Amino acid sequence: MDEIYQKYARFVYRYLLSLGACEDVAEEVMQETFYQAVHSLHTYKGESKLSTWLCAIARNQYAKYRRKNPEHVPFDESFMAGSISDPNSRVDLLRKMQILSSVSREIMYLRVYGNLSFRQIGEVLGISENTARVTYYRAREKLRKEMEENKLHILVKDLLPDYIDGLTSPETNKIIEEHLFQCSSCQKALERMKESPSILDQDEKIEFDYLKLVRKRSRRHIWLSVCIVLVIVVSFLTISTFWIGRQTPAALLNINTTVAPYQVSLEVECLDQGRKVSRVEWKENGSHVQAIIFTVPGNDERKSFMYTTDQLIENVEVAGQIVWEDGTKIPDELGLLHAYKVEYIGNASQVSHLLEKMNVSSLVGSYTFELDGTRLIIETARPLADVYVNRESLLILSLIENASSVTWKSQGKKETVSVESLDALLKTEIKEGYGSLSAFTQNVERLEQSEEIWNQYTFDVQIRPVRLDKEQIVSFIVRENGEPVEEFSGYVKDWVNEDGSFVWRVYLQKGRYTIQFKIDGESTQEVPFNSDSRYRLQKIENTWRLEKRE
Structure with missing residues (x-):
């Protein structure tokens, strides 16, 4: 029993304090509790924790003490008028718990100090587990709010003299005034201080005036510091924006690169409207040269830069894109596409992203695709043109690592291009282009130089400011020496984007061509058609016209 006493005596003592017993009474009842426990130990069945059983005995013994000593007054709430000396002190917390009801106080104690479960607390007090849980959380919240309000009450009382003398900041004044509005005790204290102003001797008056002066100077210094910080921040942003620039x-960017064995020459122009190239930061790692391009606000301006090294240059990277690899110049289009290569054909979102970057829709119009094992099947709205099938298939099969073939379907026509057929046509292994940008470029160039491919011509139109009906029919005809060579037509909804832009690409034998646009049978004038034809379509005096744009 001595071991039990040593382990639980302090626990039972604190429990009795939480019931309202003063220290002397708690000590007396605790001794009686253990005396009764010794005589009743044979009745303890082990169905509950020993601490739960002892608390039940202590509760009964304290009730008997109250009945025998009606003059006994439980510990009152006068402690709340004093300062909170140490919020972390257990004795202090026990005293603060006196603001709670007796049941809430017992539940708080058994949970915090007894570490009892809500079920065990219910057994001690004869209530349900859920009632114990709800009462505990409500009591804890009430205690927290009371302690916070008491802290603020004491703080405001300490600051009232400075508040009267105007030594507190505007932010502090606001907090004090909000508390005064709710606390009658602090209001009375403020009134007493105002009614009985202290009489300062000359030395104290000088010291008081000095404090006010120091406060004014402190405020001035704070404002000065804030202004200095703002100037520094604005200066940094200005330098960063207009001199350092943005990567x-x-x-x-529009990049033109020339590479010699030991020298790189760049011509760079920013395509982002309202910005211009400001500088180039060069980095060198062995035979690899990297150029980082920075732009600043300004008008379009093409700039030239040069970099010379003592090492033989094999690879050049400009603005995150490889433009030269193993002695091969990499065109911008192919360099950008290679960055979107796909490892696994089953990743439909990445395949869709690659086709979007290839701008397939400008060749075939609206399209859908499906995956069949390692085969990609693309069904298009426009008729197929043999001149682009091989080139687009080469791009797709080179950039999707495990793709074996591409099938193009449109209006009952179907054409399949496989890896094996392209390998035989180009006398190489096109899959080498997946891991090597230079091999990818060489394969595309080899195909373009063969008899199987013609030159690409682009028709880029912006329709301003008229918005066309989606059901209107648009068509265009390409002529060479007045003779039609290509003609296509379709609905606006299939050809024209929401912003009124329209891009059409076609492969033709090298020559001089013109193009004429039609909307519901109304024709524009014939205009030159080349590899990069950019026009603006507008209606002037009820006549559609194509105006060249930069």
Whole structure:
């Protein structure tokens, strides 16, 4: 029993304090509790924790003490008027718990100090587990709010003299005034202080005036510091924006690169409207040279830069894009596409992203695709043109690592291009282009130089400011020496984007061509058609016209 006493005596003593017993009474009842426990130990069946059983005895013994000593007054709430000396003190917390009801106080104690479960607390007090849980959380919240309000009450009382003398900041004044509005005790204290102003001797007056002066100077210094910080921040942002510039990716630049064995020459222009190239930061790692392009606000301006090294240059990277690899110049289009290569054909979202970057829709119109094992099947709205099938298939099969073939379907026509057929046509292994950008470029160039491919011509139109009906029919005809060579037509909804833009690409034998656009049978004038034809379509005096744009 001595071991039990040593382990649980302090626990039972604190429990009795939580019931309202003063220290002397708690000590007396605790001794009686263990005396009764010794005589009743044979009745303990082990169905509950020993601490739960002892608390039940202590509760009964304290009730008997109250009945025998009606003059006994439980510990009152006068402690709340004093300061919170140490919020972390257990004795202090026990005293603060006196603001709670007796049941809430017992539950708080058994949970916090007894570490009892809500089921065990219910057994001690004869209530349900859920009632014990709800009462505990409500009591804890009430205690927290009371302690916070008491802290603020004491703080405001300490600050009232400075508040009267105007030594507190505007933010502090707001907190004090909000508390005064709710606390009658602090209001009375403020009134007493105002009614009985202290009489300062000359030395104290000088010291008081000095404190006010120091406060004014402190405020002035704070404002000065804030202004200095703002000036520094604005200066940094200005330098960063207009001198250092912003690192810009290749997709927003027009880059022309010339590489000699020990020298790189760049001509760079920013395509982002309202910005211009400011500087180039060069980095060198062995035979690899990297150029980082920075742009600043300004008008379009093409700039030239040069870099010379003592090492033989094999690879050149500009704005995150490889433009030279193993002695091969990499065209911008192929360099950008290679960055979107797909490892696994089953990743439909990445395949869709690659086709979008290839701008397939400008060749075939709206399209859908499906995957069949390692085969990609593309069904298009426009008729197939043999001149682009091989080139687009080469791009797809080179950039999707495990793709074996591409099937193009449109209006009952179907054409399949496989890896084996392209390998035989180009006398190489096109899959080498997946891991090597230079091999990818050489394969595309080899195909373009063969008899199987013609030159690509682009018709880029912006329709301004008229918005066309989606059901209107648009068509265009390409002529060479007045003779029609290509003609296509379709609905606006299939050809024209929401922003009124329209891009059509076609492969033709090298020559001089013109193109004429039609909307519901109304024709524009014939205009030159070349590899990069950019026009603006507008209606002037009830006549459709194509105006060249930069």
